[in-house]
Amino acid sequence: MADILHRIGVVAEPERVYEALTTLDGLSGWWTEKTSGSVAPGGVIEFRFRPGGFDMKVVELEPGRLVRWEVVDGPEEWIGTFVRWELRREGEWTIVLFRHEGWREPVEFMYHCSTKWATYLMSLKELVETGAGSPDPRDVQISDWH
Amino acid sequence: MADILHRIGVVAEPERVYEALTTLDGLSGWWTEKTSGSVAPGGVIEFRFRPGGFDMKVVELEPGRLVRWEVVDGPEEWIGTFVRWELRREGEWTIVLFRHEGWREPVEFMYHCSTKWATYLMSLKELVETGAGSPDPRDVQISDWH
Numbered sequence: 001m002a003d004i005l006h007r008i009g010v011v012a013e014p015e016r017v018y019e020a021l022t023t024l025d026g027l028s029g030w031w032t033e034k035t036s037g038s039v040a041p042g043g044v045i046e047f048r049f050r051p052g053g054f055d056m057k058v059v060e061l062e063p064g065r066l067v068r069w070e071v072v073d074g075p076e077e078w079i080g081t082f083v084r085w086e087l088r089r090e091g092e093w094t095i096v097l098f099r100h101e102g103w104r105e106p107v108e109f110m111y112h113c114s115t116k117w118a119t120y121l122m123s124l125k126e127l128v129e130t131g132a133g134s135p136d137p138r139d140v141q142i143s144d145w146h
Numbered sequence: 147m148a149d150i151l152h153r154i155g156v157v158a159e160p161e162r163v164y165e166a167l168t169t170l171d172g173l174s175g176w177w178t179e180k181t182s183g184s185v186a187p188g189g190v191i192e193f194r195f196r197p198g199g200f201d202m203k204v205v206e207l208e209p210g211r212l213v214r215w216e217v218v219d220g221p222e223e224w225i226g227t228f229v230r231w232e233l234r235r236e237g238e239w240t241i242v243l244f245r246h247e248g249w250r251e252p253v254e255f256m257y258h259c260s261t262k263w264a265t266y267l268m269s270l271k272e273l274v275e276t277g278a279g280s281p282d283p284r285d286v287q288i289s290d291w292h
Contacts, residue, residue, distance in 0.1 A: 002149070006264075007257035009289030093290045097257055111153035111243055118152075118264030122288065142268065143155030144239045 004100040004114045008121045009093040012128045014064040017094045020128055021067045021085055030124040030133035044072060049136045051146070054078060077109055096121070112145050150246040150260045154267045155239040158274045160210040163240045166274050167213045167231055176270040176279035190218060195282045197292070200224060223255055242267070258291050 010017050020026035027045065028035040034048035041061050047054045053074060059082070060068035067085040071078045086097040098121060103110050119140045127133030134140060156163050166172035173191065174181040180194035187207050193200045199220060205228070206214035213231040217224045232243040244267060249256050265286045273279030280286055 002151075003252065004151070004260070005148075005252055005257040006261040007254060007289060007291075008261055009291070090290060095289065097254065099257075106149065106151055108153060108243065111151040111245075114150070114260065115152040115154055115264045115267060118261045119268070121261060122265070122286075125288075140268075142271075143153060143241065144236060145153075145155070 001101070002103040002106045002110065004098075004103070004110065004117055006096075006098040006118055006121050008096050008098075008125050009090070010096060010125045010128050011092055012094055014087045014089050014094045016128050017087055017096060017124070018064050018067070020124055022061065026127075028135060030127040030135050031120055032136040033138075034136070045069070056083065075109070077103065077105075077107060096124075112143065115142050147247070148249040148252045148256065150244075150249070150256065150263055152242075152244040152264055152267050154242050154244075154271050155236070156242060156271045156274050157238055158240055160233045160235050160240045162274050163233055163242060163270070164210050164213070166270055168207065172273075174281060176273040176281050177266055178282040179284075180282070191215070202229065221255070223249065223251075223253060242270075258289065261288050 020030060022039055024035050024039060032047050032049050035045065037043060037045040039045055039058060041058055043058050045056045054071055055073035056069035057072045059070045060066055065087055069083045071081050081100060081102040084099045084101065088095050100117060119142060123133040123135060166176060168185055170181050170185060178193050178195050181191065183189060183191040185191055185204060187204055189204050191202045200217055201219035202215035203218045205216045206212055211233055215229045217227050227246060227248040230245045230247065234241050246263060265288060269279040269281060
């Protein structure tokens, strides 16, 4: 098993970051404009990108502290993995600890997703701090795989 | 053991990316301006940043294909880990597979370094493609840990 880990700090209240992770408006402002579905506990959120997409089941929510999704549809390598967002306040910062966990093998696609997650986390930070992120299809291109 | 993985594509020949990873001029153009030491096989390169730095022993070099460093001094969590750069051509792209391997524990500092490596890889891409990267002290701030 292998995990993708990231850490960013956002100059804002944890509640504002939490909102960007748990509402369709928030999610479509930093990850992909094509976000739909149910953000309630047990609901499934559908994220669509130009090449395909992911369906995430909302498995844990603690307001201002934790968001956890299970990947229930998407690329074969992603199915059954979990995405975990842990938030905490540190002075004027909200620290975001991100983990995309449970990859069966460190395949090349995992290398790509790790870098791509980092750029989307920076997009989340920009959205909350400035009001404008860089979601798909306006995301940062990192390679031939986009 | 835990690894940080990343993948980027650079629109340039592998030799140009290799040069940015194996010369003081190249390295100081995307990672940190304060880069000194010996880039030859078996040499030690000293990378210095505002908060501290890393000493990397050059343990493997295959022109246009592979660069591998061993961390011989720096933060305790980094000592004994390895940084591996694998390059290959894909049409007009050079694909860079990056691995910072052998972390003993997935400590919070590893989360930070993973995201920070991603932004430095984007700086490497910019340097090779445009002639100007964003090395320390002009690097992208991602959090309170910089």
